Amino acid sequence: MASVTVGNSEFDRDTAVTRSAPGVYDAHLSEGWTIINAVNGGYLLALMGRALGDALPHPDPLTVTAHYLTASVPGPAVVRTEVIRTGRTLSTGAATLVQFADDGSEVERMRVLATYGDLAALPDDVRTTAKPPAIPPYEHCLGTSPTPERGGGTPMAPDGRPAIPGSTAIAGRLDLRLDPATVGWAVGAPSGKGEMRGWFGLADGRDPDPLSLLLTVDALPPTAFELxxxxxxxxxxxxxxxxxxxxxxxxxxxxTTRNLAGGFLEEDAEVWDSEDRLVAQSRQLARTILVQ
Incomplete structure (x- = not known):
């Protein structure tokens, strides 16, 4: 698919916010980024990040923490931001996302606290023991083939056979190729290792930027599947x-997930770019709601 530029992609259109009052933004949560009926958390994080990027004087998210209170659904939403502190190199803000029930009452979906800065102004010194993950070449991994009639995608093996069952709308927006070693769950043979690895991009070819990294850290299938x-x-x-x-x-x-206990697990993510640089890290706590 022909590449589109940053600012002119489905991701940019669907994370757009419109300032309706000082610190208040109108948004529309797109059904294109849903998993079953709920809106994906990484997409929501990016949308909130866009609103905070407008409210704060610095351009780039450096650290963003979100608490998800209730499941967001496609449709209108409002983001309310608060500037907490601004300094020469860093600024910090908070945001809430609300939607409205049938009776007009507000339902709070998530709260975010974030610090922004300028990634271009950071020093070049790097001292690390982190290494890029060992993933087979892109063409040897299992990807998705869009299925427009279902509004999503069915993951496919390199020879065109369906590799991973099921379909969600978000799958049609992603160019995701999973390491075959981490998709045993798709054929009833999970590894038990709690690992998920893959190549990631947006389906329309838009290149990554700091805002889209907020989506990337929460867009792969959950490690719970491999458990x-x-x-x-x-x-x-x-x-x-x-x-x-x-x-x-x-x-x-x-x-990776190292510990599942009491119905909760952690997921630690690393994101590496095409120049072998660690560009994002995340940790999340998630619940496991089992299907009988």
Missing amino acids: GLRGWVPTVELTCHVRHRPAPGPLRVAI
Whole structure:
């Protein structure tokens, strides 16, 4: 598919917000970014990040923490922002996302606290022991083929056979190729390792930027699938650190879970760009709601 530019893609249109009053933004949550009936948490984080980016004087999200209170649904929404502090290199703000019930009452969906800065102004010094994840070449991983009549996508193997069952609307918006070693759950043989890895991009070819990284950290299938669990894995809290402005090209994402207990698990994500730089990290706490 022909590449589109940043600012002229489905992602940009669907995360757009309109300032209706000082610190208040109107938004429309698109059904194109849903998983079953709920709106994806990474998409919501990016939309909130866009509103905060308008409200704060610095351009880039550095750390964003969200608490998901109730499941968001497609339709109108309002984002209310508050500037907490502004400084020379950093600014901090908070935001809430609300929707409206049938009787007109407000339903709060999520709260966000974020610090913004300028990634271009950060020093170049890097001292790290982190290494990019070992993922097979893009063409050897399992991807998605859009199915417009279902409003989503069915993951496909390189030879064109369906690889991962099911369909969600968000799958049609992503160019996602999963490491075959992490999709045993799709054929009834989960590894039990709690790992998910893959190549990630947007289906329309838009290159990544700091805002889209907020989507990236929460867009792969949950690691719970590889632990042998079936069901919904809603996010309770998610913190994302953006470390570098990503280079053009596909991203590599690795997510791990080490501990599932009491019906909750953590997911630790790393996102690497085409120049082998660690551009984002995240940790989230999620619930496991099993399907009998």
